[in-house]
Amino acid sequence: GTIVSPKSIPVGLEGSYEDWIAEEVKSIVEIYLKNPKRYELKDIPEKEKSRQFYLDKIKSLFENCKKDEAVIYYTGHGEKDTGNWCFKDGVISFNDIFELYMMHFRGKSLQIVSDCSYSGKWIHNCGKKLDEYGILSCGHKTSEQRILFQIFTSCQPHEEAGLLTYSRKGMKYSKEDKGVVIYYDEEIKMEPAQKGQNPMLVDFRHIHCYKMPEDQCELDSTCTWEDHLSKKRDRIVFLVDNKHDKFPSWYYLLISEDTFDEFKGKQDKGGIGVEEATKYGKVLYSGPGQNPPSDVKKKLNLRFDMNTYASYKFLLIFI
Secondary structure, eight states: OOOOEBBBTTTTOOOOOOHHHHHHHHHHHHHTTTTTTTTOOOOOOOOSOHHHHHHHHHHHHHHHSSEEEEEEEEOOEEEEOOOOOEEEEEEEEHHHHHHHHHHTTTSSSSEEEEEEEEHHHHHHHHHHHHHHOOHHHHHHHHHHOEEEEEESSSSSSOOOOOOTTTHHHEEEETTTTTTEEESSOOBBBBSSSOOOOOEEEETTTOOOOOOOSSSSSOOOOOOOOHHHHHHTTEEEEEEOOOOSSOOOOEEEEEEEHHHHHHHHHHTTTTTTHHHTTTTTTEEEEEEESSSSSSHHHHHHHHHHHHGGOOOOOOBOOOH
């Protein structure tokens, strides 16, 4: 069954949970209404309605929207480990939104703002869905297929969200931009002593191959969204195996963040072989010599967006 994860209540906040959620919704609406020409508020659905009630509201938004872009903002309970939106008789998943989008809004831009516990999971769900459709990890390809998502989440896939935290500390109205600015990639929290949460953003419309929109995309079939999004949780390691002095070999490996500290600890104690290293991840590319050719480095850049990747380099020496 569904395990509901309510937002955590900041220390010192008095009053009922329901009253503060209502206050949070009110503050979000006020931010968007600062520019009614840009943001046309369509619905603030009533609480305690069924899952189908809200799906019908979303479908109606898609069918009746005359603009080229829509925003769906959710704040409330999240389902544990999935970030799905919780209602009295069930949940709404990213796949539910995706199906409605494909039937009723495809070709237009959809911005999803999800402020609930475990909400970051939806970003990976979107990447998985695009991979299922065979759409490579670049805005060239999503534009060609007319699947245009931008997803903001108030926390990482493994984090719980705090009540009022995102709405008060994670977003604001910018007079300069004449729009709502939502923060990401930086920790936010209500009080200095409070455990924070780390918002995320992935714009699936963004071009990652360093070409202009009108140019041909450089990506090949290895460039999946799973790999592109893995930069948020995995590490790339460069190894040189000198076990055979005359025949060294180089390797690029993707090491899981969950096992990286153990891997690094063994490496610091004197090095581990490539065979043992693969227990902690997978080989991406390999070849003879100590220096990979430039086209391999370019492939890594395209596949993992290495310009923003905190990579690690190790030299393995075997005696």
